Structures are given as structure tokens and as C-alpha cells.
Amino acid sequence: MSIIGWGAIIALLIVLGLVINAIRKTGNGQNNNNNDGHNHGHQHGEDCDHERADDSEFHSVHAGKDTRGGCKFNPEEVRRTRFRGTPPIDVSNLPAPDPRIVAANASVTIPGITHHLNILSGEVASVIRGKSVTIRTRNSHNAEGIELALSYVEDYYKSLGIAVKRVAYQVRGKTYYNVEAEIRGAVNPEKVVIVSGHLDSTVGSPWQNEKVAPGADDDASGTTGVFEVARTLKDLKLGYTVRFVHFTGEEQGLWGSYKYSDQCAAAKTDIVGVFQMDMIGYCGKPGNRVDIHDGEDRNGSHDLVVALTRAAKRYNLDLNVVDTHNHAVDNRSDHAGFQDHGWKAVLISIEFTDDGFDPNYHTLQDRVSAINFPYMVEIIRMTIGAVAEYAKIQP
Template sequence: MYTYVIVPASVDLAAGRSARREPGLKWCRFGDRVIYWTTGVADSAAGRRVRTLGTAEQSSRGLPHLVVQSGNSFRENFPGIRVIVDCGRYLAVELSDDEVLAVSHGSGADYGVEPLPPNVTVVVEARHAGRRARTTDLALTVLADQVSATHLKDSLLTLTTFGTRHSLSEGYRQAGDWVTEVLRTLGYAVTRIAISVGTGSSFSIVADKPGRLGNPQLVLVTAHLDSINHADGPLAPAPGADDNASGSAGVLEIARILADRADDQDLRLVLFGGEEEGLLGSEQYVQGLSQRDRNRLLAVINMDMVGSLNSARPAVLLEGAPVSQGLIDELAASAHDYTTLAVDVSLHPFASDHVPFITAGLPAVLTIEGSDSANHNVHTRDDTLATINYSLLCDIIRMNLVTTAKLIGTKTSINDLERWRQSSMDLD
């Protein structure tokens, strides 16, 4: 048995610090709420301390667990399981021993379940968000303003017309051919990397743009190109507009905007195959990464599901690990200065192409739409263009574009600035 109480984070600031010194008392923060709990006898010292923190004391014979990445999908699979805290992509739930067994045999392709980690923050608003003056730079503003909803719509329209982009399908091959041609036309050096997907073979697409320095660092911007239909089978329609034509279109948009600009560092764009089968493309890419590239890899910015507005506020989740904290801070600052996005942060990486990099000790961050509470369409035939919110999509891409430009040292020409000033005057 355990006893728990949910405390608003604002209250926790006053009461929680002293409570956390109580032996046997555990805590876990989910955004604006903190769960305190203790296992064992409710009238123990820790149990009595729980009762001093709030009036919503609960007792349960189950144990608290954490659901990561797709709380909505978990709730659809297990509607009878008690949810303690719903924080969009993250849930705190209580599970009996039988429910733990049932969950372990459930479909976990979209989410992970683990015992609730004690004394950690699962997800929180980005540091300094909304509490510092904006520090925009004219050259970066010029770049951010180049993000075009029209270009993104065109890319999404093409990417969703291949029937399915299952990694072993003809549709995926056709999508890969189209993406390759787009990137080559922009001037990138494009190669394909063969990958294994089960007993079959597929590929990832890599596009390089060299920097001007003699010994450049390397920045990766990535997304997965494949899609899947879990509901009806691998050959069923899987337009994958949000998951993940949105991220792939974002990579192409960043490629378009940076194509003709001079950079100090090397830029590499990667569109992975095999993500929906278990991060196969990114895992095999990291395994094959040369020691030189590992040593000079500055950042990996991954886009996965960046186009569906599933919450009242336009929001982005930055998901990484301690090795990614510097990159998370850069992305959060770019979001604050150049977009209207609310930013949440989590250091619990799961089930997207940033994970193999983090596992290898490399700084990678997943950028993903802020919540999945209303997104019931992914991995079905209903993940269509109708699910896309272009304002949100453009803002997340602006954040990633500006951060990429900072990292690679993109130069903005005088002509760019003059064109931007003229367009601004025309709008006035």
C-alpha cells in the first residue's frame, strides 16, 4: 500500500523543501503539480508528513508508475487504469500487480511504462521561459521570417500522396526518390545508407553541406521519413501527415532556407527509415558513425510530430537527457525570442530517433508538439493534412532553424537584410 497527495508546484515551493528531508517520503514533479508518496503504513512519520502537504490524501494498494511519450495511447489501451496525474504525454498511474502484468503484454510501441522515479522532475516549463527580455538578432529574424507555410503545405501534400511510407513499401521508395531530388536540387551532397528492417532492407537519406572552417564541427537536423498504420496493417493507407511528414517537411524547409548561405560548421540533414519498426534507421546510423564525427558532433535536433495542435496553447516539448541540457537551453531561448511557443522540458527520452544518439552519449533533443491529449490519428489512415496546424508547425521549425543557424554560424548577407527591410516596409 502507498499513500500519496498531489500538491500544486506553487505550494510545493513553500512546503516541499522541508518535507523532502523526511525519510521514506518520495516526490515527483509533473509540470505544475508535485506528487508526494510513501509506501507502507499510512500513520508512519512519512505518512503523517504527506498529510501535512495537502487535503487530497489518497491511499492505494497499487504502486505508482510513469507512462512516457504517449499518455493518450496508453489510456486508449487501458481505459480502466487509474490516472493520478495527466500531463499530456506523461502520466502518473497506479498499477496493481495484475495490471503491471497486463501492461507489460500490451502494445507499447507508442509509450513506455516504468515505476514512478522518486525525487525527480519528469516534465517542467523551460527555465527562464517568460521571465527574461527577448534578445532577438536581426540576422536571425530574417532567417526565421523565411519559414513558409506555403512551402510546407506543398511538401506535406507530396509526402502524403504515396499511400503509405512503410519502410519496406514502394511508397517509401518513391518518397525517398522525391526527397533526394529536392535536396540535390538545393545543392546538398546526398547519399543513401542501406538499413535492415527485419528480414527486409530499406534506407535512410543523408544530405551534407560543408562549413567554411578548416576543422568544422557537425550539426545534425533529423526526422524520420517513414509512416505506418498499426490499426489496419503494414499495407494499409498511412498518409502520416503529422507522424512524420511534418518533421520531414521541416527538414526540407530548413534545407531550403540555409541552402545558399555560408556557414562556419558542417550541416548534415538525415531522414531516417525504419523508425516505426523500432528506431532502426537511427540506431544503425549511430552504430556506423565514425569516431571523427562522434568527436565533432555538436548537436542533433530531431523533429517528430511537430504539426498537430493538441492543447489550448501552442506548445513544444523538448525531450533529451543531461547530455542534452545545453542544446535544450538553446532551443528554449530560440523559442522564447522568435516564436510564441510555450516550452516544456523532459529528461526522460523515449521512442524517437534522438534516443540512439543519447544512448551513445551524444547531445540530441526531440522537438515534438506539446501534448497528445487530443491526437487520436497517428498510426492510422486518419493522420491526414486535416490534422495539421500550420501556425504551430511554422513556429517549431522557426525554433529549430534559428538554433541550427546559431550552432553552425550561418551568415546573412546585406542583400538578405535589405530584402527583409523592404518587405517589412511594404507590409506597413
């Protein structure tokens, strides 16, 4: 072939490469590679693009929101508000620690959380419904993987003696499931506190039927955190009902939580607060910073920030609780749908900054080996204390 012919081919290949790279751009313009913690990983598995959702699938309160998934935070918003003042939280008049919560917190251990993390992220096999299996993926489009994860969650609550059920929802004519467990309130059972996390995982291509997606931090950590809050509160007398909800479809654009919040709105559920735990296991630098996101006090959600901050101080936990007071994670986790409906809701998470975010996010490296166990234990303990108070623990 002539030199001119080879040159034309090379030019064509260069143009083709640029087109492919552009196609791989996410909705916010970031590239689908693993160069930083905010980006998606590479694609793995069968394409499920035909199952993408749009506004018509959800209640109108969610209209105009990005239902395509996406990065966990907006770094530009973080930078813009880095030095913004936050509402002061009074921690000077705290009551003495409740001995029941002290005992509950002491029961949250590194071996205990490691057990769940290892199983949920596929590090070890587990017996689920009588079979020894390994949960290699929790991708919502992988029927086998998400079914194993759903069954594991259900069976755990049954082992605790807590009422549990699957809650079905549909997107694009296909049925998916969330899991809901419930401790009924002893005084005002009609009032509901929700503790939640998302069960599904991805390695950066949520529209693919990903065969392997460990998701140890995102969000086996939150799933485990919800487990531990349920386990420690189950024998305490609480004034309000507490629901423990595990959402699927989060990585596709908050499908499960949008649908669940829509169902709660239709049922006129009296939700007094939502504590969403999403990515609570990574801390790669000193300080033990944990971010609480309330969307700048949307619907009065700052009340939950106060409850968490005071719990951390009251129980002398090794955490730097930060009220982010910005919009960096609006519509980026499962608290968002509840805020859309007017309820108080917050996201409890790792540090969402350029130098603090989990570099393993949405990659095959999101493994248990990268979890900061003492840090995660402290976040769970903080949440136990806050939820107990918010659910009106009885004398």
C-alpha cells in the same frame, strides 16, 4: 444441434476472442485499437513479422532497448513528473534578432509546408523521376511506397543544390536506406550538427506491408521541417557542417537511426548536437505547447533545450517551449540512438500528455486536414534559429 452443443461453441468463441485480444497487446501492454492517441491502429496488409530485429542487429550500446516499435511516449512517466521543476533557462540577455534568420523565418509559409505535406501523405500526386505518382504509404516494408518517398527527398535536395546521398543499412539481411544531405561548414567542417526526422509511416501495424499509411503528423511534419531548415540555411555561412538526415525503419524500432548512429560512431564523427523533429504538426488546444525531450540532460543534451528556448524568445515566436525533463520518450524516437553513443540529442515534438497528444496517431486519420499549420510554422522557425546558432553562423 443441442443447446449444450451451441453453448460449447459460444464459450469457445469467447475464449478465442480473448486470446486474439491478448496477442494484439503491444510490448507495453496497451491494446492495438484506436481508442486513444497512444495506441496502435488495426493491421493492414501483408505480414512481415519474420523481419523483426533483435539486439544482435545493432551496436551493443543499444542492447536491452525495445526494438519492436511502440508508442511514442510513456504516459505514466508524464504523470509522475508533471509537477517536477526543470533547470531554469536564462532568456533575459538575448542578442538582437539576426536579420538573416528573420528573413529565413519569414520565408517559412503555410503554402510552402502544405505542398510537402500533401505529397508525402498521399493527398495529391507528384511527378517523381518523370512519372506522376501518389505516395500512399511510406511504410518501410512497402518497397514501392518507401522508394517513392526516398526519391522525393533526394530530388528535393538536388533542387536546392545541396549534396545528397542514400546511406544503406541492413537488418535481418535486407537492405534499407536513410537519406543524408549536407551543408559543409566553412570554419570547422569536422564538427557536425544533425537535423533529422523519420521518413517512414505506419497506421499501427509496422510489421505489415501497409498499403495506405498517410502519416501526415507522424512524420511527414518532421520531414517537412527538416526540408525547411535546409532550404533556409543553405545560403548562409555556417561554421560547422550541418547534416539533414531522413531515417527509415523508425516505426519498426528505430532501425535507421540506430544503424546511422552506429555508422557515425565507427567513423568517429564529431557530432555536437542532434535536433530530431518527430510529430510537430498537431496542436489541438490553446497555448501552442511544444515539448523538448533531453532525457533529463543526458550527455549534456539540455544545451540544445536552451538553444531552442532562447531562439523561440529571441525571434518572438508564438510557442510555449516546455523542457519535459523526464524519460517519457526514452528510446521512442531517432534521437535515442545518438544519446546511446554519448552525443547530445533532443526530440522536438507536439505535447506528449494524455490530453495533448495527437488522437490520429498511427491511424488512417493522420491526414493533412488535422495539421495545425501556424503552430508547425513556428516550430520550424524556432529550429532554424537554434540550429543556426548551434552551427556557429558566421558574421
